[in-house]
Amino acid sequence: MITGNSQPRLIPPTQLRVKAGFVVSSPQDEDKKIILLNEGELLALDPKANNKVVFRILPGNLVGVGALLEREPVRYIFQATVDSTITIINDECMESELKSLPVWLLAVIRAISSKTRRINESIRSTKTDNPLASLASFCKYQSKDEILQSQTLLQEFAWLTKTPIPTATEALKTLIRRKMLVPQGDGTALTVPEPQLLGIFSDFLKSQDQDLPWHPFKLSLQQKKVLVWLSTLEADTAKDGSAWINLFKEHNLEISVADWLQMQQFEWFTEQENHLFALNIDKVNYYLLALQNEPNIKGTVK
Amino acid sequence: MILKEGETLCLQGNNPHSFYIVKSGTLSATTKDEQNGVQIQNFGPGSTFGEMSLVAGEPLDYTVCAEEDCEIEVIPQSIFHDTMKEQPIWLKSILSFLTQRNHIAKENKRKSDFITAFPSLLFILSKLQNKIISLDTIQNELRNFSRLSAIETYKLLGILQDFKLVRLQAESVSVENKPLITILYETLRHRAIYKSTSSNILSLTDQAILTAFVKAACDKGELQADGRVAITTEALIAQTKRSMHGMSLTPRNLESLLQKQLLFATQSEKYAADFDKLLNLLELNRIYPQLDKKLL
Numbered sequence: 001m002i003t004g005n006s007q008p009r010l011i012p013p014t015q016l017r018v019k020a021g022f023v024v025s026s027p028q029d030e031d032k033k034i035i036l037l038n039e040g041e042l043l044a045l046d047p048k049a050n051n052k053v054v055f056r057i058l059p060g061n062l063v064g065v066g067a068l069l070e071r072e073p074v075r076y077i078f079q080a081t082v083d084s085t086i087t088i089i090n091d092e093c094m095e096s097e098l099k100s101l102p103v104w105l106l107a108v109i110r111a112i113s114s115k116t117r118r119i120n121e122s123i124r125s126t127k128t129d130n131p132l133a134s135l136a137s138f139c140k141y142q143s144k145d146e147i148l149q150s151q152t153l154l155q156e157f158a159w160l161t162k163t164p165i166p167t168a169t170e171a172l173k174t175l176i177r178r179k180m181l182v183p184q185g186d187g188t189a190l191t192v193p194e195p196q197l198l199g200i201f202s203d204f205l206k207s208q209d210q211d212l213p214w215h216p217f218k219l220s221l222q223q224k225k226v227l228v229w230l231s232t233l234e235a236d237t238a239k240d241g242s243a244w245i246n247l248f249k250e251h252n253l254e255i256s257v258a259d260w261l262q263m264q265q266f267e268w269f270t271e272q273e274n275h276l277f278a279l280n281i282d283k284v285n286y287y288l289l290a291l292q293n294e295p296n297i298k299g300t301v302k
Numbered sequence: 303m304i305l306k307e308g309e310t311l312c313l314q315g316n317n318p319h320s321f322y323i324v325k326s327g328t329l330s331a332t333t334k335d336e337q338n339g340v341q342i343q344n345f346g347p348g349s350t351f352g353e354m355s356l357v358a359g360e361p362l363d364y365t366v367c368a369e370e371d372c373e374i375e376v377i378p379q380s381i382f383h384d385t386m387k388e389q390p391i392w393l394k395s396i397l398s399f400l401t402q403r404n405h406i407a408k409e410n411k412r413k414s415d416f417i418t419a420f421p422s423l424l425f426i427l428s429k430l431q432n433k434i435i436s437l438d439t440i441q442n443e444l445r446n447f448s449r450l451s452a453i454e455t456y457k458l459l460g461i462l463q464d465f466k467l468v469r470l471q472a473e474s475v476s477v478e479n480k481p482l483i484t485i486l487y488e489t490l491r492h493r494a495i496y497k498s499t500s501s502n503i504l505s506l507t508d509q510a511i512l513t514a515f516v517k518a519a520c521d522k523g524e525l526q527a528d529g530r531v532a533i534t535t536e537a538l539i540a541q542t543k544r545s546m547h548g549m550s551l552t553p554r555n556l557e558s559l560l561q562k563q564l565l566f567a568t569q570s571e572k573y574a575a576d577f578d579k580l581l582n583l584l585e586l587n588r589i590y591p592q593l594d595k596k597l598l
Contacts, residue, residue, distance in 0.1 A: 013392060036392050062392070065399050087392055097393060104350075104377050105385060108321055111353040112400045119407040123414045127448045137446035141429040152495070159494045160422045161447050202446065 011096040014088040018080045024088075025064060025078040032071070033090045036062040040084020044076040051077065068094055069113055126163040133205035134161055135171040139181065140199035142192045150183075150190055175201075178296045197297075200290045204297050215266055216290035217298075223262070224291065226253050230268060231288050235281035238272060303376050305329075305368040312352075314365045319379040321356040324349045327372030331364040344369065356382050358401045415450050416458065417597050421494070422447035423458050424487035427468065427477055436474045461596050465589045482582045489586065501562055504587050508559055511551065512580055514541040515565065519577060530566065532574035 013036075018024060024035055027047060035042070042057040054076055057063060066072035068091065080086075089097075098106055128134035138157045142148060154168045163171075175181045180198050181190045192198065200216075207214040219227065229251055239247065241260060248255050255263075263269060268284050269277035290297065305311055305327070312318045314333060322345075329345040342364060345351060354360040356379060386394055426443045427435070440459070441452050450458070459475055462468045467483050469476040477483065485502055492500035504512070515533065518541035523531040542551040556573075559565040564583065566574045 013390070034392070034396065036395060060395070062395050062399060065396055065403070069396075069400075089392055089396075097390070101389070102385060104321060104323060104375070105382075107323065107350045108353045108356060108377075108382075109397065109400065111350050112357065112397075112404055115353070116400070116404045116407045119404070119411050123407075123411050127415070127418060128446065129449075134446050137443070141425070155495050156491060159491070160425060162418060 010100055011093045013093050014090070016086050016088060018084050018086060020080055020082050020084075022080045022084075023077055024080060024086055025074065027074045027077070029074065031090055032064065032067045032074070033088050034062055034064040034068050034094070035078060036087040036089070038085040038087060040086075041081045042078050042084065042086075043081050044078055046075070047077055056081075069109075070117065124162070126161055126167070128161050128163060130205055130209055131161070131163045131167050132171040132174055133202045133209070134163070135168060136175060136180070136198040136202040136205070139175065139192055140195045140202065142195060144195055145191050145193065147184055147189050147191060150188055153190070178299065180296065194289070196286070197289055197293055200286060200293070201297050204290070216287045217294060219287070219291070220259075222253065222255060223259060226255060226259075226263070227268070227284060227287055227291070229253060230279060230284045231281070233279055233281070236278050238276040238278040240275050241277060244269070244277060303374045305372045305374060307368050307370045309368050311366040311368065311374070312362055314363065315361050317355055317359060317361045318352060319355055319359060321352045321377040321382070322350065322366075323375040323377070325373040325375055328369040329366050329372055329374075330369050331366050333364040354401070354404065357397060358405075412454075413598065415448065416454055419444065419448035419450040419455070420458055420461075420597060421487060421490050423455070423462075424483055424490070427462075427475075428480060428484040428487050430477075433477050433480075434471075434474050435477065438473075440475060464596065465592075479582070479585075481578070482585055485582060485586055486589070489590065502583060502586055503590060504583070505558070507555060508564075509584065509587050510546050510549075511538075511542055511555060511559060512564065512575075512584055514538060514545040515573065515575060516577070516580055516584065517541050517545065519575075523577070524572075526568075526574055528574075529576070530574040531577040532568055532572040535571050535573060538573055 015038075016024075018040075024042065025033065037057050037059050039059055041059075042063075044054045044057065044063070045051040046054050057078070063076075063078060064074065067074045068089070098109075101109075135157055138160070139153075142153075150172065154165055154172060157163065158165050158168050161168075172181065175198070176183060176190070178201070180192075180194070180201060182193055183190050204214050204216075226248060229248075245255060245257075245260055264271070264277070266283065266287065267280055268287070270280050272278050311322070311329065324345050324347055326347050329349075331343050331345060331351070333342050345366070351366070352362065355362055356377060359379075386397075422444055423440070425447070426440060430439070430443070437452070437456070441455055444450060444455055456470075459468060459470055462483075463470050467477075467479050467486075469478055489500040489502045492498070492502075515538060518533045518537045519531045522537050523533055526532050539551045542549065556565060560567060564575060564580065568574050
């Protein structure tokens with residue numbers, strides 16, 4: 001018979017009075033349910049620890065939400081310690097109630113639930129956005145040419161970053177392919193021939209991830225010539241701006257003021273007191289090493 | 303509610319006490335972690351946000367702006383409260399349970415990020431060459447291993463300062479005891495990778511003997527050609543007796559220290575040790591048991 005009533009039928013929760021010692025829920029139960037304690041007291045017992053008491057549930061508290069809404073496994077046995085009154089909300093009851101809710105309220109419940117799930121997942125997940133860049137950064141701190149055991153290196157990196165070993169292994173293989181790490185012996189060991197190059201590679205990957213221009217690969221031909229010449233100078237050589245520009249000129253390296261400003265942006269010079277600019281040889285060498293290894297860094301190994 | 307392109311709906315840190323459902327258009331949500339503005343997500347038609355603001359009165363984690371003209375349904379707290387009045391009491395309990403669980407998850411994540419970043423910070427401090435390191439450098443390097451915010455990194459550095467391993471300055475950190483930072487890192491690494499206690503962690507008896515050695519060496523130590531400090535066996539026995547409430551030093555007591563090469567027996571009835579190494583090891587054994595409590 002068609003009644004014309006389109007409202008979903010509400011299935012009410014079950015009210016139960018239970019005696020002391022009654023087990024209201026256990027991990028073996030097939031049907032998932034939420035138990036709301038109205039009166040009395042329940043104990044949560046851990047069956048994996050000889051039914052050790054884990055916590056007490058007092059009136060007004062409820063258990064089993066994760067099991068019913070998130071399908072999480074039930075971990076404890078819930079047993080009444082005294083005569084108690086409980087409300088049981090099972091699958092059908094919850095489903096009928098959720099169907100009767102306004103759509104937005106249902107969305108609120110789902111959003112909170114899924115946000116919590118995502119947070120819990122992120123606790124267990126890797127702590128880095130780019131495992132390759134992260135491993136490269138880790139390896140830049142290793143000593144040049146020291147024999148390192150690959151497995152130990154990976155375990156340490158995985159411990160620091162919570163990166164899964166298979167992911168870390170893939171990243172390690174990439175660094176070997178790019179000749180930034182060199183396998184030794186039967187391949188269980190490796191060395192880092194140029195630790196600074198790994199730092200440069202990591203910086204390059206991070207700038208790519210952020211869609212930022214990476215200056216070492218954006219230099220003009222003239223800037224490259226200046227860079228090579230600067231690398232032959234003594235560290236900390238200091239001059240004022242016009243003296244530097246004149247010096248370039250003397251060495252047939254004519255540069256514009258814009259070039260000069262860019263070089264400061266590249267940090268090839270550090271401004272000192274009295275408007276002097278000291279050569280930052282570490283930065284110059286950084287750019288030079290990046291240019292010398294451009295194919296490896298970009299992934300087009302010769 | 304209609305939002306024009308470029309208009310801001312709500313700001314990070316503000317509490318609109320509302321829940322939003324995007325009907326049409328796209329909004330961008332950006333979060334700011336100190337200096338860096340990072341776009342985290344887009345909200346398109348059907349997306350929802352603001353649930354914790356509605357239910358628990360929490361401020362928003364992000365700033366939401368319209369990328370294009372948008373239509374948004376806004377559920378204010380008054381409607382939420384009126385609707386909940388009509389619902390069975392147990393539904394309110396479930397909602398409050400879910401909210402509480404969300405808070406617990408957030409706190410667990412904060413703690414987990416904090417604790418897991420600690421070894422990475424030690425690793426970086428043990429590897430960087432300079433004694434004075436800018437906070438920016440530390441934060442940039444740490445970002446390779448962890449997503450810890452600058453504020454939380456500063457808190458971790460504060461713990462290291464409490465142990466006198468570093469000294470915090472306005473915009474930099476002075477590394478006060480790099481060898482101790484290194485052995486602390488190695489000790490944690492050993493525990494994590496080999497699932498066992500590092501040999502750096504000494505028994506109480508070993509600690510007591512080494513403490514007695516240090517005290518005796520301060521009074522009567524002799525610097526040897528190899529850089530070690532030596533004391534006579536009598537001086538060590540006498541100091542151990544004083545420090546360990548009358549306990550006699552036996553060859554057996556010394557065995558593990560000799561095996562670990564923390565003490566060396568010399569030919570002239572003396573015991574010698576690398577004094578700085580002993581001091582750092584004793585300090586490690588003092589701070590190691592306090593670490594977990596400090597981090598939590």
